[in-house]
Amino acid sequence: MVQKVKTVAIVSLSSGVLGEDFVQHEVKIGLERLRRFGLEVKFMENALKGLDYLKEHPEKRAEDLLQAFSDDSIDMILCAIGGEDTYRLLPYLFEEGQLEKAVRQKIFLGFSDTTMNHLMLHKLGIKSFYGQAFLPDICELEEEMLPYSEKYFSELIQSGSIRCVEPSPIWYEERTDFGPKAIGTKRVSHENEGFLLLQGSPVFQGEILGGCIDTLYDIFDTTRHEDSVSLCKKYALFPDLADWKGKILLLESSENQPNPEKYRKMLKALKQSGIFEVLSGVLVGKPMDERYSKEYQEILPEVIGNPTLPIVFNLNVGHATPRAIVPFGIMAKVDVLAQRISFTEA
Structure with a gap:
C-alpha cells in the first residue's frame, strides 16, 4: 500500500454537486482542512463542472478517474460524494481495457454509489477503502471534522492503511440544513450501542467487499435505471460465487432510508445470487438516524436464511455519521466480543 499521502485528487464519479454554487462554502471548508493535513489537493478536470454536465457526460467522469490513476504524482483518489448512476462509467473504463491499462495500486476512498467503482477496482485486483467522501466528511460544517x-481519515493519509475499526461512542442525527448559516453549528448526538451480533459466531474472518445495498440492487433491478442490469452484466461487475467464497459482505443503506418492504426486496435480490451460502459473514452499517434499525435487524436473519452465517449490525460506516473507513481486499478479523475489526495485509 501507499505510505504517507502527499497529494490527493478529488473526483466526481457520480453526482456533479461539487461544482454547484450552493455548496461552495462547504468546498472551501474541506479544501482548507485538507491543506491543514499537509496535503496538496488536485481537483480533476471535470470534478467541478456541475450536476447537469456530469449527468450528461459519464465519459468525462471516467476520464478523470483514468487520469487520476495514471498521474504518478497522485497518491490518493478521494470521491467528492455519491450519486446514483456510476454504473454508466463501465463502457468508458472496460470496453477497450481503459481502466486496466491505467490502474495501479493507490488509495481510493468513497462510499454510497461509489460502491460501483469499488467493484470495478476489485475486478482488476486493486484494494480500496470504503466509508468516507470529501463533501460529507471533510467538508463537515462543525468547527472541525467529526x-x-x-x-480514521488521519490514519489513512498518515499510514496508507487502517489497522482496526471500533465502534463510535456516539452517533449523530443527519443535518437538515447544509447552508452557510449552518457553519459552526453542532450536530445532535446520541449514545451508540456498538457492534450487535444478530446470529452466528462472534469471531470470524475474511476479506471485506460490498457497499451500499441500494446501489448493489441496481445490478439486479431496473426500477431506477433501465440499463443498469444489462451494463453490469455485460461487464461482469458483480463478482462470481467463487470470488465471494470466504469473503465478508458489507452492507449499508442510503440516505433514502428504504422502508422495510424495500429493504427485504433488496436483500432477496442478493440472496438469489447465492452469496449467502458462501460468505464467511455479513457486516451491516447503522442506518441513517437509526430509522428502521429494529426492522432491519429482524429482516436480515429472516431473508438471509442461513442461521450459521454471522451477521453483525450497527457498524459506523456508510450513510450514518460518524464514519469509519473499511479496507476492501485486506484480511479482516471480526471480534464482536472485543468490539473490534482488525486488518492484516499479507
Missing part, C-alpha cells in the same frame, strides 16, 4: 471520522 472526531471519529477524522481519526
